[in-house]
Amino acid sequence: MSKLDWSNVDFETMIIHAGQGHDPAHGALATPIYQTSTFCFETVEEGADKFAKKIPGYQYTRGGNPTTRAFELKCAAMEGGEDAVATASGMGAVGSVMIAFLKCGDHVIFDNSVYGGTNAVATVNLPNMGIEVSRVDTSDLGALKAAIKPNTKMIYFETPNNPMIKVTDVAAVKAVAGKDIRVVVDATFAPPPIQHVLKLGADVVLHSITKYINGHGDALGGVVVGSAADMGLIRGNAMTKINGCPPSPFNSYLVLRGMKTLALRIERHCQNAMAVAKYLESNPYVKKVYYPGLESDPSHELACRQMENGLFGGILSFELNDDVKGMTSFEAGKKLLNNLSIASIAVSLGDPDTLIEHPASMTHAAVSKEDRLAAGITDGLIRLSVGLESARDLINDFETAFATI
Ligand SMILES: Cc1ncc(COP(=O)(O)O)c(C=O)c1O
Incomplete structure (x- = not known):
């Protein structure tokens, strides 16, 4: 030892x-x-x-x-x-x-x-x-x-x-x-x-x-x-x-x-998540991004006290606008996920690979709709576990996927 x-x-x-x-x-x-x-x-x-x-x-x-x-x-x-x-x-x-x-x-x-x-x-x-x-x-x-x-x-x-x-x-x-x-x-x-x-x-x-x-x-x-x-x-x-x-x-x-590589991986996950969160926040099709690293997030002030070294984690959730090119946020969200090339549609998180999922039909499908909505889990909510790929590539992938929905 x-x-x-x-x-x-x-x-x-x-x-x-x-x-x-x-x-x-x-x-x-x-x-x-x-x-x-x-x-x-x-x-x-x-x-x-x-x-x-x-x-x-x-x-x-x-x-x-x-x-x-x-x-x-x-x-x-x-x-x-x-x-x-x-x-x-x-x-x-x-x-x-x-x-x-x-x-x-x-x-x-x-x-x-x-x-x-x-x-x-x-x-x-x-x-x-x-x-x-x-x-x-x-x-x-x-x-x-x-x-x-x-x-x-x-x-x-x-x-x-x-x-x-x-x-x-x-x-x-x-x-x-x-x-x-x-x-x-x-x-x-x-x-x-x-x-x-x-x-x-x-x-x-x-x-x-x-x-x-x-x-x-x-x-x-x-x-x-x-x-x-x-x-x-x-x-x-x-x-x-x-x-x-x-x-x-x-x-x-x-x-x-x-x-053995936890410190290195966490730093990169957090940097990438911050970059993708800022990109999504500025995207005209996105209504709301939930990420405590963003100044707009209601948890931000507490997160700055409780989370250390300017690290806010590698996971974010977001909702699309109620109307995206004539589609509901749910329909547009499905198309967005299907159009992505780098992110895999999968539950779990914290992997080197970026993973994206739809909580209402996947991780939280067994939670009653009433309880889901009370907790803010709308049908349009999308959860993203930002991986260790290049942030620029991840953002470009979203740009292409949004352009083709
Ligand atoms: C916050 C949280 N706790 C516990 C679990 C359960 O972990 P496991 O899948 O390793 O049983 C999960 C799984 O996604 C989770 O997200």
Whole structure:
């Protein structure tokens, strides 16, 4: 393991070295893939001691694996948390948090706009388990305060959120929550170095690793980071037992590989997104662009305080005018997407490739129309994950696509 103290080095140095050291068996620089389901003991006594945690060591990959542990330690250092638990997908992280921290009779407050899968957890799974759920706009602190009940145990939101790119003030939410209500933030849309939500006051942060953190569009994964006690609850109960959803060692290796370039990739994603957001804002066919880096965005002032180093993320959403060449915004939007050559029409985000999607029929199709509209997700809304291609090429591609609708 590296001897560096992460508080004394820059993010770019930490993200390359944290969690990883020369492999003790042969000195390999890259962390080996321990592609094994189980680990052997020399004696029964050794096995018993490892199970009893009297001595360190691995027993079975569902409970821990050296490749996955390196991935967890890198994520803990990245977020400045005491510990981390890796999961097989972002939804594995969401589900593990719910199972570990909530029980029948508890109350949880969710933001009114979250990823479609998480929305299903809030509207179907938790109520089925006797857990009460309220939905509010968590950026409205008055509404949030009013929604708190004596049995409230958790406030859950994404910042920026999917797909409206709304920024919520983490420190202000924690001040409203007080010490007894856990504030859980899904920071998938803007991982470090863009923001460090634990430092802002969140108790727990989670990510769909599938997105920016792995960053190559070739592996699913998730992670939860927080205090050692909270991570113990997740690892000991939810993630390893009821959910049983660790990542495969091979995916952990891919994530470790992807994370080495996180700082560089994030910088370019953010630069490209800013350039494309400014271009779309000036386009006569575009009614509105949602991107916290734009001065016109209602989240801009908060984003400048909460997001670091002038980085505002790589995702934006936009709406076309109500009438585009005699078409509704929905019809024109479909043509626009079909006309693009560089961007792929696909859900997911944070890949090197630019991805574009239509939330109302794709990521948020399972959300009722009423709830979608209440959260601002109109039928004409388009979400764009700006990739690592040249910004000039991406803008030229939009120019051509708009000209031919
Ligand atoms: C904000 C957010 N959280 C969680 C998830 C779920 O992640 P996964 O697809 O890795 O399960 C997604 C997926 O798009 C997401 O956008």
